[in-house]
Structures are given as structure tokens and as C-alpha cells.
Amino acid sequence: MSHSSSYVAAPASTPSQLHAAIGKLAASLPELPQVEWTAKTIATSVLAVVVTLLIAEQALWRSRKQQLPGHAWQIPVIGQFAESLNPTMEAYKRSWSTPLASVSFIVIASTTDYARKILNSSTLAEPCLVRSAKQILLPENWVFLNGKVHNEYRKGLNVLFTPKALEIYLRMQDQIYRDFFKQWLADKNPNHQPYQMKFRDLNMITSLRVFCGSYIADAAAQEISDKYWLITQALELVNFPFAFPGTKVWNACRAREVAVKHLAAAAAASKKAMREGKEADCLLDAWVEKIIAKEVREYTDKEMALVLLSFIFASQDAMSSSITFAFQLLADHPEVLAKVREEQARVRAGDHDSPMSLAWLEQMPYTNAVTKEVLRYRPPVIMVPYLTKKPFPINDEYTVPKGTMLIPSFWNSLHDPEVYPDPEDFIPERWMPGGANHGGGDSKNWLVFGAGAHKCIGQNYVYMHMSAVIGTAATLLSWSHERTPESDEIQIIATLFPKDQCRLKFWSREQEL
Ligand code: HEM
Numbered sequence: 378m379s380h381s382s383s384y385v386a387a388p389a390s391t392p393s394q395l396h397a398a399i400g401k402l403a404a405s406l407p408e409l410p411q412v413e414w415t416a417k418t419i420a421t422s423v424l425a426v427v428v429t430l431l432i433a434e435q436a437l438w439r440s441r442k443q444q445l446p447g448h449a450w451q452i453p454v455i456g457q458f459a460e461s462l463n464p465t466m467e468a469y470k471r472s473w474s475t476p477l478a479s480v481s482f483i484v485i486a487s488t489t490d491y492a493r494k495i496l497n498s499s500t501l502a503e504p505c506l507v508r509s510a511k512q513i514l515l516p517e518n519w520v521f522l523n524g525k526v527h528n529e530y531r532k533g534l535n536v537l538f539t540p541k542a543l544e545i546y547l548r549m550q551d552q553i554y555r556d557f558f559k560q561w562l563a564d565k566n567p568n569h570q571p572y573q574m575k576f577r578d579l580n581m582i583t584s585l586r587v588f589c590g591s592y593i594a595d596a597a598a599q600e601i602s603d604k605y606w607l608i609t610q611a612l613e614l615v616n617f618p619f620a621f622p623g624t625k626v627w628n629a630c631r632a633r634e635v636a637v638k639h640l641a642a643a644a645a646a647s648k649k650a651m652r653e654g655k656e657a658d659c660l661l662d663a664w665v666e667k668i669i670a671k672e673v674r675e676y677t678d679k680e681m682a683l684v685l686l687s688f689i690f691a692s693q694d695a696m697s698s699s700i701t702f703a704f705q706l707l708a709d710h711p712e713v714l715a716k717v718r719e720e721q722a723r724v725r726a727g728d729h730d731s732p733m734s735l736a737w738l739e740q741m742p743y744t745n746a747v748t749k750e751v752l753r754y755r756p757p758v759i760m761v762p763y764l765t766k767k768p769f770p771i772n773d774e775y776t777v778p779k780g781t782m783l784i785p786s787f788w789n790s791l792h793d794p795e796v797y798p799d800p801e802d803f804i805p806e807r808w809m810p811g812g813a814n815h816g817g818g819d820s821k822n823w824l825v826f827g828a829g830a831h832k833c834i835g836q837n838y839v840y841m842h843m844s845a846v847i848g849t850a851a852t853l854l855s856w857s858h859e860r861t862p863e864s865d866e867i868q869i870i871a872t873l874f875p876k877d878q879c880r881l882k883f884w885s886r887e888q889e890l
Contacts, residue, residue: 466867469759473789477775483782484771485760489793489822491771492785495763496829499524502783504831505764509611513629513690520687527830533673534684538837542663544735546587546838547845549659551732553583554849561883562854569859571878572704577697578602583842584692588685590659592643592650601639604632609694609871633686640682648678661685692835696842698757698872703847705879706751706803708858713805717744717851729852729890733845741848746808748843752825753791754803757872760786761827787824796822852890856883 472478473487486492495502503523511521519530536542557579564570581602585593593601611629621627647661648668657663661681667673676684707714720743725731738745762784769777777783792800796819797807807814817823826833833839850856858864863876 464869466869466873469786469788469869473786477771483762483784484777485784485786486771487786487789489790489824492787492790492824493821493828494771495769495783495785496761496824496827496831498769499830501767501769502763502765505762505782507762509626509629510690512626513608513611513633514686515633515683518683518687520691523830531830531834534834536667536673537660537664538834540735540837542660543837543841545657545663546660547734547841548732549586549590550583550842550845551849553579553586554846555853557582558850558853558883562885564883567882569857569880569882572881573697573701573874573878576700576704576879577606577693579846580696580700581605581689581693584689584696586659587838588660588688589640589643590647590662592646592659592661593639597639601636604635605689605693607632608690636686636689637679637682640685641678644676644678644681644685688835691833692839694871695757696839698755698874699751699839699843700846701874701879702755703747703751703843704850704856704881705858705864705875706754707747707847707851708856708881709860709864710803713747713803714851716805717747717847720744721848721852725852733849735841738841738844738848741844742809743805744844744848744851745840746805746812747847748840749808750803750805751843752839753797753823755867755873756787756791756825758825758827759788759873760784761831785824787827790822790824793822853886854883855886855889856881 472480472485476486476488476491478485478487486495504520506520511518514520519527519534522530557575561572561575582598585598585601607625607628611625644661647659647665651657651662651665651669655662657666664673664676664681668675707717720741724737724740762782765777765779765781765783768779769781769783771777771783791797794800796814798813804812806812809815826836826839859880859882861877861880864879866876867873868876
């Protein structure tokens with residue numbers, strides 16, 4: 378039998394044949410009441426089952442939601458996906474207008490106290506990231522560990538972010554910034570261009586070089602950078618559940634395979650070079666140095682590759698968002714850019730060629746204030762999905778049921794007018810001596826990097842990277858921003874971006890220096 382004829386054979390179970398089969402079955406079960414199985418009764422039965430399932434779905438939804446604000450009913454079947462498929466800032470802001478809100482089967486918590494309570498209750502809730510993350514990062518990735526094993530694993534990685542290690546990375550970073558600046562200056566197009574994706578590229582190449590140094594060839598680095606966009610696109614709160622060929626998650630998994638192959642080869646090359654006595658010049662080397670000194674345990678090449686993948690995963694979109702907003706905000710606030718330049722000129726004392734150092738960064742309070750204000754004003758990670766492991770009594774009236782996605786959201790904490798006066802204004806001066814937030818009195822609200830056991834491990838690297846990019850760009854480059862009606866609108870692609878993709882034009886400051 379050919380394939381096509383077997384397909385044609387399928388509709389053989391017509392209602393009358395089904396009727397006969399069901400009739401036979403019913404006859405063999407004497408205790409069953411005799412039912413007249415017509416097409417009409419079958420249709421009615423199917424309808425009854427569907428309606429029962431829909432009512433059960435609504436009942437389950439309402440029993441979870443209880444008295445929380447939110448829609449009284451949810452869209453059947455696709456309700457749990459509908460709100461997440463095309464997230465908008467407006468929809469999120471609506472859900473942040475009450476301390477606890479229920480959106481589909483998700484509970485969103487948007488006060489500082491609730492957010493901290495969730496992040497610090499590791500026995501009741503654990504990070505679940507987005508649903509596709511386990512498929513993309515692989516289930517054995519350390520980021521999915523929790524409790525004691527997670528703490529132990531994390532301790533071994535802290536050695537990668539000590540000041541000594543950061544100083545090594547900074548030397549590498551400076552050269553990459555300058556190479557990218559040259560490319561931007563070489564663009565002869567007289568018009569403003571969207572720079573968001575170019576900033577992404579700068580971040581990815583910086584991360585790969587900081588992590589892997591020269592163990593990754595230029596072509597491989599570019600291949601990972603290009604393919605990584607497929608991973609970002611799959612980071613939706615809710616995805617199509619099966620990674621069939623052609624779906625976003627399937628594409629992301631293929632991109633991960635390419636990245637892990639190159640990262641594992643880099644780990645092997647670093648081990649070999651360091652054992653032959655090379656001086657450490659990237660994160661892998663700094664790590665292998667600690668392994669050789671037996672300060673941390675051995676890690677396999679694949680394990681190291683998966684850790685690097687977790688770093689890229691955690692950093693790429695957030696860093697790209699912050700760098701994009703930094704360039705946009707500095708162009709829109711020339712008085713701030715002028716102050717950054719004054720500070721850079723003082724610290725560098727005419728030396729525009731030496732790479733940025735930690736010692737210089739420590740003498741740049743204003744540049745560091747700009748970094749903090751960019752992170753506060755446009756926090757790249759506005760929420761982190763957690764999953765309740767047990768019923769979670771979030772307050773006296775409401776216990777979040779076990780197995781619920783519970784999302785602490787950070788926007789309100791970072792835009793709280795009681796803590797950050799004029800929160801909707803970009804004011805780096807608030808972090809300077811005499812400013813409202815000088816001295817860290819806002820530490821409870823500072824949730825840019827989360828809190829608790831899973832707090833961002835890379836935060837010191839973030840401050841350093843951002844201030845170094847801002848300081849070096851302000852010194853070497855001038856740029857203008859073409860403001861459009863969408864410049865101040867926020868688009869959510871895993872993190873926040875200006876909707877018009879940040880249209881800029883660069884020129885050199887050489888004549889001014
Ligand atoms: C602007 C940039 C960044 C922001 C805003 C950011 C923010 C965050 C947030 C909010 C979390 C979740 C914390 C929690 O659950 O309490 C997190 C976790 C994490 N971040 Fe970052 N991050 C950034 C950059 C980076 C970088 C550059 C790296 C690595 C080099 C990194 C590595 C990680 C890792 C590995 C975790 C998970 C830690 C764990 O589970 O123990 N992040 N980050």
C-alpha cells in the first residue's frame with residue numbers, strides 16, 4: 378500500500394462505523410444503559426466534555442487567583458499564553474499598579490517588600506527563568522541548581538569576579554571598544570543609523586574575548602554572535618511547548634550547539650596553555666589558574682562551556698539594553714555628557730591611549746553615577762520568574778498555590794518617588810555627594826541585580842564594563858541622536874530597548890582633544 382492510499386484510508390471511521398463499534402462495545406457490557414449512538418449524541422457528548430474542561434479551567438484559574446486583582450475570567454485554552462506572547466510595557470505597567478496581580482496563571486508581585494520576600498525564600502520558591510531556558514541551556518546547567526548544591530557551585534565561580542580577575546578583563550575590553558569605535562567612525566553614511574544591534578555585537582564580542590581571550594577565532598566569535606540572536610528570540614515567557622524543527626526553541630537549541638562546541642574547545646585550549654606556563658589574560662585562564670593552584674576543583678571542558686553559556690545568557694541582552702540606553706541618554710542630556718568628559722579629562726590627564734584601569738575607574742565618581750542612573754532609570758531586567766515549590770503565604774490574606782509562576786518585578790522599586798525623587802527623570806547627580814541617593818540609603822530598593830541566593834554574580838563586571846564603555850566613548854567619540862516619536866517608547870525583547878532601536882551618528886573627537 379502506498380503512503381497516499383493509507384492517508385486516504387484514514388477517514389474510514391465514519392460516524393456510522395464508529396456507531397457500530399461503540400454499539401458492539403456497549404452490547405458487551407450488560408450493565409451499561411442502552412444508548413442510541415447517533416452522530417448527534419456523539420457531538421453532544423464531545424461538546425459536554427469540552428464545556429466541562431473549559432469550566433474546570435476557569436474554576437482552577439479562579440481558585441488560584443482567589444481575591445487577587447485581575448480579569449474575572451481568562452481567555453479559554455490560550456489565556457495562559459495570550460498575555461505573554463507579545464509583552465508590552467503598557468500591559469506590564471497595568472499589572473504593576475497593584476502590589477499583587479494575577480495575569481493568567483501567573484502571579485506578579487511589584488512592591489519592594491514582596492519582591493525581596495520572594496527572592497529570599499529559597500525553600501518556598503526557586504528561579505524558573507523562562508520555560509524554554511532548560512531546553513536551551515541544557516537541564517544539567519548549574520543555573521538550574523538550588524539550595525546547598527547551588528551555593529557550593531556558585532562559591533567556585535566567585536573567583537572569576539575578584540578585582541584581580543576584573544583588572545585582567547579590563548585590558549582586553551579596552552582594545553575591543555576601540556576596534557568597534559573605529560568601525561562606527563568608518564561608516565560614511567551621512568544619516569543616523571539604528572545602533573541597537575551594533576551595541577549587541579560589541580557586547581557579545583566583548584563577552585567572548587573577556588571569557589575566552591584568543592582561544593576563539595574571529596570567525597567563530599562572529600558565528601556565535603550572529604547565531605545568539607536566535608536564542609534571544611526564544612526567550613519568551615511562554616513558548617510553543619515542543620521544539621519542532623523551525624520553532625524558535627529549535628533554532629535556539631541549534632545555536633547553543635554551535636556556541637558550546639566553540640566554548641568547550643576554548644576551555645581545552647586554555648587548560649593546555651596554562652599548564653604550559655602561559656600568563657592569564659582572560660576569564661578561562663583566570664579559572665584554570667585557580668584549578669591548577671587547587672583553589673577550586675577540576676571542571677570538564679563541557680562544564681566550563683555551560684558556565685560560560687550561562688554567563689552569556691544572563692548578560693547579553695541585559696548588557697546590550699544598558700549600553701543602548703547609555704548612548705541614547707548621554708546624547709539626549711548633553712550637560713551630563715559634558716560632565717563625564719570633564720571627569721575623563723581630569724583622570725586621564727591627556728593620556729587617551731592607555732587602557733582603562735580599575736584605579737582610574739575608582740577616580741570617576743560621576744561616570745559611575747551615570748552607570749548607576751542608567752541601570753535605575755531603564756532597569757534591563759524588570760522581573761525574574763520564580764516557581765513556588767510549596768504553598769507560599771505571601772501575606773496574611775493570600776497564599777500563592779504550589780506550582781505557580783510567581784514573578785517579583787523591579788520597576789516600581791527603582792521608580793519609587795519616596796526613595797528616588799523625580800524617578801521619571803534621568804539625574805546622575807542623585808548618586809553624587811549631596812545627592813538624594815549618595816551613600817546607598819536605597820539598598821533595599823536597589824533590585825537591578827535581584828537579591829538572595831541567585832543575585833547576579835556578574836554585577837561588579839557590569840559596573841566596570843558600563844563605566845569603561847561610557848568613559849572611553851565620551852573621550853574618543855562624539856555622537857548625535859535622531860529623536861523619533863518612538864525614542865522614549867519601550868520595546869520588550871527579553872529586556873528593554875527604545876522602540877526606534879536608537880538612531881545615532883558618530884564622529885571623532887580627535888580635533889577637540
Ligand atoms: C546590566 C547587566 C545585568 C543585569 C541587569 C543583571 C541582572 C540579573 C538579575 C536580576 C538576576 C537574577 C537575580 C535573582 O534571581 O535574584 C541575575 C542573575 C544572574 N546573572 Fe546577571 N545581570 C547582568 C549582567 C550579568 C553578567 C555580565 C553576568 C556574567 C558575566 C551575569 C551573570 C548572572 C548569573 C550567572 C545569574 C544567575 C546567578 C545564580 O543563579 O546564582 N549577569 N542577573
